[in-house]
Amino acid sequence: MASFSRIGLDRLRQGLAKTRNAFRRILATEDNEELEELLLAADVGVKASRVLIDKAKGAGKDRQAVLEQEIVRLLNGAKGSAPLFNREQVEARPWVVMVVGVNGSGKTTTVGKLCYYYRQQGQKVLVAAADTYRDAAAEQLDIWAEKAGVEIVSSTKGQDAAAVAFDAVSKGLSRKQDFVFLDTAGRLHTRQDLMAEVEKIKRVCGKVKPGAPDEVWLVLDATVGQNGLRQAHVFHSQLGLTGIIVAKLDGTAKGGILIPIAMELGIPIRFIGTGEGLEDLERFDPNSYARALFED
Ligand SMILES: Nc1nc2c(ncn2[C@@H]2O[C@H](COP(=O)(O)OP(=O)(O)OP(=O)(O)O)[C@@H](O)[C@H]2O)c(=O)[nH]1
Ligand SMILES: [Mg+2]
Known part of the structure; x- marks a missing residue:
């Protein structure tokens, strides 16, 4: 995993501020339709939204941790974190x-x-x-x-x-x-x-x-x-x-x-x-x- 500087992290969080509003609302709703609407509005797409909604349903209080983990899995599975350059x-x-x-x-x-x-x-x-x-x-x-x-x-x-x-x-x-x-x-x-x-x-x-x-x-x-x-x-x-x-x-x-x-x-x-x-x-x-x- 790439190491992330403190400043880099702050900048990332600032950069994602608008998107974060939607994702935080995802944590708060129990309504499946609203969940889907929020994910689609954040441009997560139909396929990934389905995967995330399934995960969110059974997650109970751990919803944030479960969703974070699933998002990382989706990104990594598709080489999202491939090393920048090879030897x-x-x-x-x-x-x-x-x-x-x-x-x-x-x-x-x-x-x-x-x-x-x-x-x-x-x-x-x-x-x-x-x-x-x-x-x-x-x-x-x-x-x-x-x-x-x-x-x-x-x-x-x-x-x-x-x-x-x-x-x-x-x-x-x-x-x-x-x-x-x-x-x-x-x-x-x-x-x-x-x-x-x-x-x-x-x-x-x-x-x-x-x-x-x-x-x-x-x-x-x-x-x-x-x-x-x-x-x-x-x-x-x-x-x-x-x-x-x-x-x-x-x-x-x-x-x-x-x-x-x-x-x-x-x-x-x-x-x-x-x-x-x-x-x-x-x-x-x-x-x-x-x-x-x-x-x-
Ligand atoms: N807010 C924000 N603006 C950006 C970012 N990257 C580029 N821009 C802005 O997007 C506009 C277009 O950027 P350019 O780098 O000229 O885009 P380009 O693809 O080279 O454009 P063409 O050469 O005309 O095809 C500029 O006003 C940039 O300041 C970014 O990460 N955030
Ligand atoms: Mg240009």
């Missing part, structure tokens, strides 16, 4: 992480936070602006790179995003970086042309460093609820996701969405985003998450 990482630097997702899900912000997170751990980090669609995308990432204290491979609007990725991975190799993070443009999972473009970025990385990108992480916006599951299915089938980051948990009462994400996709949740600041990113830990759903 190959040490031998295969730089570890190339491509970050993808629909428009506005929180990719650039998350990439900025990830750069900071790994810099704080003493890693050498390079970040690349492989979003060449949106105006000022590179400038936005530039600000994050400066805040995080990492070097950036910048780009201009309209440039070939795959070429930017090629440059970044090459630089990462020649400068012996530990990580290369690729921020990509927002794309609707239903747009085949845009999905083909991100597949090309992925292929090109592998030409510079065999096996790269080593990770493909999808950033999901927690506030979109069940639609996030559909996005994840499509991104996964096209790109083979190795991790999910759920951003904007602080802005929603639908923080239960992590449970069906872990259950139905079988892709580990790597981090959660709990705010707009540099430090508002936490390693996902099922035990801490389950506890924070119920306790202040």
Whole structure:
């Protein structure tokens, strides 16, 4: 289990404050219909809600402990707490992480936070602006790179995003970086042309460093609820996701969405985003998450 700092725990609890209101009401009701309504409103989804209601029924006074335990089981069963990186990482630097997702899900912000997170751990980090669609995308990432204290491979609007990725991975190799993070443009999972473009970025990385990108992480916006599951299915089938980051948990009462994400996709949740600041990113830990759903 990942170790959790006191500050991390506080931030997680703050981030889940809105969701916690619903989960605390779950502890108080004996009415099955209300129980279901509350779970569905928190975006726990139909399947997981059924499992939790069954458990809650026979739990008596221990309801919180029983539900926490069951939530952890659901998350772990689906690799919710898989270790972040495997041993190959040490031998295969730089570890190339491509970050993808629909428009506005929180990719650039998350990439900025990830750069900071790994810099704080003493890693050498390079970040690349492989979003060449949106105006000022590179400038936005530039600000994050400066805040995080990492070097950036910048780009201009309209440039070939795959070429930017090629440059970044090459630089990462020649400068012996530990990580290369690729921020990509927002794309609707239903747009085949845009999905083909991100597949090309992925292929090109592998030409510079065999096996790269080593990770493909999808950033999901927690506030979109069940639609996030559909996005994840499509991104996964096209790109083979190795991790999910759920951003904007602080802005929603639908923080239960992590449970069906872990259950139905079988892709580990790597981090959660709990705010707009540099430090508002936490390693996902099922035990801490389950506890924070119920306790202040
Ligand atoms: N409250 C909150 N806001 C967040 C979080 N992550 C991102 N945001 C906000 O979400 C908005 C969009 O964030 P971006 O990082 O630009 O999203 P993006 O996916 O890069 O957007 P595109 O590149 O346009 O697709 C910004 O206003 C961010 O501040 C989070 O964890 N919590
Ligand atoms: Mg962006």
